[in-house]
Amino acid sequence: MKKITIGEAARQSGVKVPTVRYYESIGLLAAPSRSEGNQRSFEPADVSRLAFIRHARELGFEIEAIRTLLTLQDDPHQSCASADAIAKARLIEVEQRIRSLKALKAELETMVEGCGHGRVDQCRVIEVLADHGQCTHPHH
Numbered sequence: 001m002k003k004i005t006i007g008e009a010a011r012q013s014g015v016k017v018p019t020v021r022y023y024e025s026i027g028l029l030a031a032p033s034r035s036e037g038n039q040r041s042f043e044p045a046d047v048s049r050l051a052f053i054r055h056a057r058e059l060g061f062e063i064e065a066i067r068t069l070l071t072l073q074d075d076p077h078q079s080c081a082s083a084d085a086i087a088k089a090r091l092i093e094v095e096q097r098i099r100s101l102k103a104l105k106a107e108l109e110t111m112v113e114g115c116g117h118g119r120v121d122q123c124r125v126i127e128v129l130a131d132h133g134q135c136t137h138p139h140h
Contacts, residue, residue: 003033003041013050020050028053028067061090 010017023029029049032040052073056066065086072083107128114124 003035003043004047006040006042009040009042009047009050012047013054015050015054023050023053026063028063028070059090060094061086065090 004012006017006020009015010020013020015023020029024031029046032042032046035041049070052070053066056069061069069083069086072078072080111125111128114128
């Protein structure tokens with residue numbers, strides 16, 4: 001089995017070198033073996049694990065959720081109920097974020113539509129930003 005350098009593992013997995021070191025430091029990736037020159041030597045399984053982590057991060061999973069998902073992946077004969085629960089919780093977060101973004105979009109549209117393109121002292125954008133009470137949608 002051919003060992004590869006950290007740079008090559010990073011390239012193949014799409015994860016930056018400092019991030020590979022970070023994942024190793026927090027235990028998401030086992031410390032790889034070292035060459036005679038004390039360089040990290042990665043195996044194909046390490047690259048696959050890095051790609052898994054990268055994909056999970058792209059989907060917005062938090063580090064602890066990824067840690068749990070990796071533990072589940074390491075024992076493939078167990079129930080996938082925990083993985084399902086983690087994914088469902090992430091889906092709920094995404095749905096809430098979409099609702100929030102839609103309300104934000106509506107507020108910005110109202111603000112822009114209310115602008116008469118006159119002077120700043122009559123600008124609806126400036127008025128609404130100066131007085132949160134003029135917002136038509138609740139947001140944080």
